[in-house]
Amino acid sequence: MSIELSFLSVFLLLMLVHAWHGARKTDSLSDYLVGSRSLGGVGIALSFFATFVSSVTFVGLAGRSWSLGPTWWIVCSILFTTAALVSWFVVAPRFLEFADKFQLLTIPEFLGARYQSRMLQRVSGVVVVVASVVYMTAVYDGASRTLEGLLQIDSTIVMGLVFVVVTGYTLIGGFRAVVATDGVQGVMLLVGAVTLPIAMLYRGGGIGNVLETVQNRSPLALKFTSGLPLLGLVGTALGIALKIIVDPRLLSRFYGLSSRKQVLRGRCLAVVLLFVTYLFVLPVGLLAHAFVPTGVDLQTDEVVPWLLSSEGHVLGTTAGSLFLTALVAAAMSSLDSVLLVAAGSIERDITPRQDSVDDPGSVRRTRTWVFVLSAVAASLALMRTRGIVELSSLSGSLYAVCFLPALIVGLFWQGGTRTAATCSLISGFATAATWFGLKKVVLGGSVAWLHEIYIGLLVSMPMFIGISIWQRRSNSLPK
Numbered sequence: 001m002s003i004e005l006s007f008l009s010v011f012l013l014l015m016l017v018h019a020w021h022g023a024r025k026t027d028s029l030s031d032y033l034v035g036s037r038s039l040g041g042v043g044i045a046l047s048f049f050a051t052f053v054s055s056v057t058f059v060g061l062a063g064r065s066w067s068l069g070p071t072w073w074i075v076c077s078i079l080f081t082t083a084a085l086v087s088w089f090v091v092a093p094r095f096l097e098f099a100d101k102f103q104l105l106t107i108p109e110f111l112g113a114r115y116q117s118r119m120l121q122r123v124s125g126v127v128v129v130v131a132s133v134v135y136m137t138a139v140y141d142g143a144s145r146t147l148e149g150l151l152q153i154d155s156t157i158v159m160g161l162v163f164v165v166v167t168g169y170t171l172i173g174g175f176r177a178v179v180a181t182d183g184v185q186g187v188m189l190l191v192g193a194v195t196l197p198i199a200m201l202y203r204g205g206g207i208g209n210v211l212e213t214v215q216n217r218s219p220l221a222l223k224f225t226s227g228l229p230l231l232g233l234v235g236t237a238l239g240i241a242l243k244i245i246v247d248p249r250l251l252s253r254f255y256g257l258s259s260r261k262q263v264l265r266g267r268c269l270a271v272v273l274l275f276v277t278y279l280f281v282l283p284v285g286l287l288a289h290a291f292v293p294t295g296v297d298l299q300t301d302e303v304v305p306w307l308l309s310s311e312g313h314v315l316g317t318t319a320g321s322l323f324l325t326a327l328v329a330a331a332m333s334s335l336d337s338v339l340l341v342a343a344g345s346i347e348r349d350i351t352p353r354q355d356s357v358d359d360p361g362s363v364r365r366t367r368t369w370v371f372v373l374s375a376v377a378a379s380l381a382l383m384r385t386r387g388i389v390e391l392s393s394l395s396g397s398l399y400a401v402c403f404l405p406a407l408i409v410g411l412f413w414q415g416g417t418r419t420a421a422t423c424s425l426i427s428g429f430a431t432a433a434t435w436f437g438l439k440k441v442v443l444g445g446s447v448a449w450l451h452e453i454y455i456g457l458l459v460s461m462p463m464f465i466g467i468s469i470w471q472r473r474s475n476s477l478p479k
Contacts, residue, residue: 042266050189066303084275140377237393240396288304404460431452
């Protein structure tokens with residue numbers, strides 16, 4: 001325990017140093033939210049990677065291969081890597097050009113400027129806040145579950161510690177502190193993702209012995225047919241993968257780049273880091289069948305915490321310390337970015353005021369919202385919903401159905417209209433959220449294969465394109 005706490009203490013001290021340096025350079029809301037657009041491609045690439053990889057990855061996504069087998073591993077690896085390529089090689093250059101032109105601070109501001117609609121900006125700001133709270137709840141839950149198993153400390157205390165640290169340095173240091181800490185956290189995430197499966201293979205006597213044990217204990221675990229229909233599995237993975245393209249906390253990383261040249265410097269690094277991390281960490285749940293005794297009934301969210309507990313104990317002292325630090329890094333690197341994005345949306349997009357970015361009152365109010373949003377998410381996480389992956393996928397699905405048509409398509413297609421964008425966003429959000437609730441409360445597992453991202457996009461995308469074309473044709477008719 002002393003070694004683990006020593007690793008954590010050094011790591012947390014470094015976070016506080018970054019917060020102090022960030023606070024010294026924060027004089028305006030532009031400093032606080034986007035670092036005055038002065039950062040390099042390598043730093044933003046590390047921040048992008050660390051922001052996407054979270055405790056949901058280490059607990060939820062890694063554990064999901066326990067029940068979904070190698071299909072989950074392959075589908076997620078392909079979709080996540082493809083989405084990262086699209087984000088950095090297709091979206092980023094165009095997005096940065098537009099952001100520089102209008103000097104934007106938030107993603108809803110992009111929609112407001114693109115479609116000249118203050119109402120659309122406010123509605124999209126509400127979507128950002130709601131989806132952010134859903135995602136932060138999943139991250140807090142995942143972090144508390146695993147840290148509870150590693151440190152043998154009550155989850156409520158763990159939740160409180162994570163809340164104090166991540167809220168504190170985000171509140172104080174802003175975007176510069178977040179990017180600086182993300183650089184360190186990104187390295188720790190990569191180390192942690194590689195450490196756990198390698199330690200499992202080492203303890204199990206090599207990959208051949210581990211797979212043989214898995215085959216003997218759970219023959220179905222190695223099959224490419226899983227308990228979830230392929231369409232449902234792909235939908236769940238797609239809901240998470242599309243966040244790489246449309247999630248405001250990731251798109252906002254591009255706001256911090258000093259020039260388009262920095263996109264070229266960072267894009268290969270970001271894609272490679274994501275690919276390597278998921279290649280190693282996703283099969284952990286599958287390999288866990290070789291270590292969990294027959295008769296032990298685990299939910300997918302409980303697999304990784306069990307492996308790290310005193311019962312599983314798959315990691316030794318040093319490896320356990322590395323993974324513990326990586327887990328804390330995973331939680332912090334996602335929460336800090338989400339907090340900034342959501343708090344910035346409340347201040348810049350939802351509230352009626354439009355103060356100058358140099359107004360110190362804007363920074364103060366945004367910091368207040370950072371605290372409030374973090375407290376709400378941590379409180380909801382204490383309910384233990386047992387659906388970490390589902391919450392993360394729901395958050396990504398809401399972003400996708402709302403922003404993929406109006407934001408991403410609208411970034412390249414000039415034919416989109418203000419009315420079409422607004423109707424698409426509202427209908428997509430309502431449809432996806434309603435379908436998710438119906439599946440959970442009314443319909444049950446019989447329609448698990450029909451993911452909310454399919455239903456939402458089937459409504460929002462045709463509505464955006466159809467209304468835009470109809471309005472353009474109506475306006476072109478002779479009066």
